[in-house]
Amino acid sequence: MASNKKRVALIGKIGSGKTTLMQRLGEDELKYSKTQMVTYYDEFIDTPGEFIELPFFSRQAINITMDAGLVILVNSCVDPQNAVPPNFVHTYNIPSIGVITKTDLGECNIKRSRNLLIYAGINPKHIYVVSSYTGEGISELEAAIHHFMEPHRNK
Numbered sequence: 001m002a003s004n005k006k007r008v009a010l011i012g013k014i015g016s017g018k019t020t021l022m023q024r025l026g027e028d029e030l031k032y033s034k035t036q037m038v039t040y041y042d043e044f045i046d047t048p049g050e051f052i053e054l055p056f057f058s059r060q061a062i063n064i065t066m067d068a069g070l071v072i073l074v075n076s077c078v079d080p081q082n083a084v085p086p087n088f089v090h091t092y093n094i095p096s097i098g099v100i101t102k103t104d105l106g107e108c109n110i111k112r113s114r115n116l117l118i119y120a121g122i123n124p125k126h127i128y129v130v131s132s133y134t135g136e137g138i139s140e141l142e143a144a145i146h147h148f149m150e151p152h153r154n155k
């Protein structure tokens with residue numbers, strides 16, 4: 001089976017901003033398109049939010065992301081509801097980081113998002129605060145991704 005070690009897996013609630021973040025990181029045009037199925041790109045695995053929101057799918061979400069090089073758990077700072085079980089990211093044995101998205105929006109609550117990411121098992125030192133729309137925080141996030149992915153991508 002082909003390895004996914006060179007790919008970054010994106011997980012998070014429906015509409016949290018995973019696909020848009022991937023587009024921003026890839027310097028692609030930001031174009032909304034609901035993720036309907038797990039989608040493999042050269043550098044990413046994009047998952048539909050249903051994978052983490054619906055218990056029926058969550059095992060599948062783990063199966064698909066467990067051999068990636070890095071997992072990014074995305075949380076929208078305008079979404080008051082959690083859908084990620086406690087310590088979810090510890091289920092598998094690969095590095096994980098948290099990303100808080102949509103900081104350009106007025107009703108953004110970064111503290112709440114941080115707490116939800118920490119509840120999901122993300123190390124507080126590895127939380128990045130970004131807006132895919134304005135590009136705020138993207139270069140810091142890119143540096144973090146580079147740090148974790150460099151060993152896999154140079155093989």
Ligand SMILES: Nc1nc2c(ncn2[C@@H]2O[C@H](COP(=O)(O)OP(=O)(O)OP(=O)(O)O)[C@@H](O)[C@H]2O)c(=O)[nH]1
Nearest residue numbers: 014015016017018019020035048049102131132133
């Ligand atoms: N204002 C603002 N809107 C954003 C940002 N990122 C994403 N959005 C919007 O949020 C909505 C959902 O974004 P997606 O990237 O499709 O979310 P997703 O996590 O891929 O959602 P699923 O594919 O359903 O799991 C879209 O309308 C995006 O344009 C951001 O940084 N700022």
Ligand SMILES: [Mg+2]
Nearest residue numbers: 018019034035
């Ligand atoms: Mg999507």
